[in-house]
Amino acid sequence: PYITGNQEFYNINFIVTPKVLIPRPETELLVEHAIQFVKSKGRQLSALDIGTGSGCIPVAVAFNCQNVEFTALDLDFHALKIAQKNIRQVSLQRRISLVQSNLTSGIFGKFDLILSNPPYIPEEKLLGLDVAQYEPWLALNGGEDGVFFISEILEDAPRLLTPHGEMLLEIESTLGEQVLEIARNHFPNSHIELLKDYTGLSRLLKIYKE
Numbered sequence: 001p002y003i004t005g006n007q008e009f010y011n012i013n014f015i016v017t018p019k020v021l022i023p024r025p026e027t028e029l030l031v032e033h034a035i036q037f038v039k040s041k042g043r044q045l046s047a048l049d050i051g052t053g054s055g056c057i058p059v060a061v062a063f064n065c066q067n068v069e070f071t072a073l074d075l076d077f078h079a080l081k082i083a084q085k086n087i088r089q090v091s092l093q094r095r096i097s098l099v100q101s102n103l104t105s106g107i108f109g110k111f112d113l114i115l116s117n118p119p120y121i122p123e124e125k126l127l128g129l130d131v132a133q134y135e136p137w138l139a140l141n142g143g144e145d146g147v148f149f150i151s152e153i154l155e156d157a158p159r160l161l162t163p164h165g166e167m168l169l170e171i172e173s174t175l176g177e178q179v180l181e182i183a184r185n186h187f188p189n190s191h192i193e194l195l196k197d198y199t200g201l202s203r204l205l206k207i208y209k210e
């Protein structure tokens, strides 16, 4: 994809450069659940995507649902420039706003839907993977135990999620139980589940706030 500069995701063509993670098929699961949630509500919703990279998540969801507006954030300014191109390509600039922010530290307000495919590969494991040679370290490295960003996101999320809102986080398949425990600490009264991807691996954390 970096050679051709393109990658298809959820039937949409995305511009990719080495500044952004190449969209993965696993992440289509997150998009599918997000679309299901937005369609089930019917009314106008606000959504947040944390660490948007190429912008593939908000673009795929907003392209398929008219009733959603996104704030998409990234720490990396170069990634935001790529996301901007991808948003313009499908004329979604009026429904997807880009913000440069270190996780949600610069974000205020409430969202009906919070999404993220954060960096989640444990550092030690990442050192042995081919992807680390080509793709941004910032988009992959989940810290020593792989849950650094997931913990940070879950810690700040309660103030951002509306009642009856939903949160969907992509996770590393081996970290399911650990992530569940962190989620239960921050959302003690919410319905929390772990969903499997199409290869049968735990891939998605879903939180539904009562």
Ligand code: GLN
Pocket (backbone or CB within 6 Å): 024, 026, 117, 118, 119, 120, 121, 131, 139, 140, 141, 170
């Ligand atoms: N699924 C990606 C991979 O296996 C990891 C993406 C991420 O860390 N968010 O390379």
